[in-house]
Amino acid sequence: MLGRVAAKVYEAMGMKRSTLSQSESMSKSRHDHVDGGYSRSGEPIAIDQNYISWLREHPSALSLFHQMISASRGKQIVIFLDYDGTLSPIVSDPERAFMSDEMREAVRDVSNCFPTAIISGRSRQKVFDFVKLTKVYYSGSHGMETMGPAPKNKSYDKKYHQRSFDDEGNEFIIFQPAQDFLPAVRKILHELTERMKNIQGVTIEDNKFCLSVHHRHVKDEDYGRVEEEVQSMLVNNRDFHMTRGNKVLEIRPSIQWNKGDALKYLLDTLGFQNSDDVFPIYIGDDRTDEDAFKVLRERGGYPIIVSSTPRETMALHSLRNPSEVQSFLVRLSRWGFGGLETSQQ
Numbered sequence: 001m002l003g004r005v006a007a008k009v010y011e012a013m014g015m016k017r018s019t020l021s022q023s024e025s026m027s028k029s030r031h032d033h034v035d036g037g038y039s040r041s042g043e044p045i046a047i048d049q050n051y052i053s054w055l056r057e058h059p060s061a062l063s064l065f066h067q068m069i070s071a072s073r074g075k076q077i078v079i080f081l082d083y084d085g086t087l088s089p090i091v092s093d094p095e096r097a098f099m100s101d102e103m104r105e106a107v108r109d110v111s112n113c114f115p116t117a118i119i120s121g122r123s124r125q126k127v128f129d130f131v132k133l134t135k136v137y138y139s140g141s142h143g144m145e146t147m148g149p150a151p152k153n154k155s156y157d158k159k160y161h162q163r164s165f166d167d168e169g170n171e172f173i174i175f176q177p178a179q180d181f182l183p184a185v186r187k188i189l190h191e192l193t194e195r196m197k198n199i200q201g202v203t204i205e206d207n208k209f210c211l212s213v214h215h216r217h218v219k220d221e222d223y224g225r226v227e228e229e230v231q232s233m234l235v236n237n238r239d240f241h242m243t244r245g246n247k248v249l250e251i252r253p254s255i256q257w258n259k260g261d262a263l264k265y266l267l268d269t270l271g272f273q274n275s276d277d278v279f280p281i282y283i284g285d286d287r288t289d290e291d292a293f294k295v296l297r298e299r300g301g302y303p304i305i306v307s308s309t310p311r312e313t314m315a316l317h318s319l320r321n322p323s324e325v326q327s328f329l330v331r332l333s334r335w336g337f338g339g340l341e342t343s344q345q
């Protein structure tokens with residue numbers, strides 16, 4: 001019986017029967033959880049039945065690595081990554097969401113093989129300060145500030161483009177489609193700070209075009225007040241709206257622009273308008289990443305959600321946590337550097 005349960009888990013994860021050695025000793029807990037092996041730090045991983053079913057619909061991108069490589073044949077792989085929860089683990093203090101040196105190295109290697117961009121809810125500058133890699137393209141404020149090559153496509157309004165040069169003299173463009181909202185965001189930041197000052201545990205993060213109201217440290221009984229204050233402030237700021245993320249409320253300009261649009265914009269500016277030539281991979285864990293997953297489904301890309309629990313998603317594949325993201329990137333760069341990719345891990 002236990003052998004059958006174990007086999008189901010590994011089958012759902014897309015692993016071969018030959019990797020089941022540990023599974024033979026798997027035991028079922030009283031909460032109907034099955035042991036899913038051990039994490040790198042040696043902690044047991046519990047996998048529940050819902051997760052097993054979900055995994056069948058969103059198989060592990062690590063297990064399907066070789067199929068993915070076959071599907072990309074003849075196309076240029078382009079990598080898109082979210083930051084929080086994807087490259088860095090979720091931590092209680094947003095200012096301390098550092099990525100590990102090993103992850104940085106994995107992103108650096110992958111960016112040396114394939115065009116690579118990070119699209120985050122944070123401000124572009126803040127993501128760069130965390131990542132510190134110059135070969136990567138950055139898009140912050142949920143895509144409302146994107147740094148990339150000059151666009152050839154005339155459909156993007158020039159008014160929102162700003163020419164700039166990096167330290168090595170290379171020209172790049174900063175695209176800010178919500179530029180007109182900047183004074184209003186500053187005003188809202190001021191008003192929000194006033195409104196939140198008597199609610200213990202709230203912190204407001206300035207993401208330039210978007211504002212994050214973090215409530216991770218707010219008492220349950222006070223949470224209602226946080227949302228009420230934001231909603232009441234929005235009554236007088238009709239050009240903005242609120243979205244919910246991971247213990248965070250985000251206030252964003254109401255323009256038709258999201259991470260999916262930023263992804264399309266970057267593909268265009270990088271010269272990959274034709275979806276027959278490109279194989280975009282997007283890895284993200286946030287609700288706002290769903291806009292990008294949707295675009296990839298339409299364009300025949302490879303959308304990967306980072307989640308260790310079942311989630312409603314447009315992504316087709318999954319990775320459990322940033323540590324698996326790192327393994328995936330390592331395999332990708334090994335393959336990109338010349339087919340050295342051999343291991344299954």
Ligand SMILES: O=P(O)(O)OC[C@H]1O[C@H](O[C@H]2O[C@H](CO)[C@@H](O)[C@H](O)[C@H]2O)[C@H](O)[C@@H](O)[C@@H]1O
Nearest residue numbers: 083084090091092094097120121212246247248
């Ligand atoms: O698009 P992302 O790069 O995923 O950014 C989304 C939000 O991520 C950050 O908040 C989340 O991560 C924090 C650090 O782990 C955590 O403390 C917080 O509770 C999470 O919501 C970031 O601080 C936000 O500004 C981003 O919008």
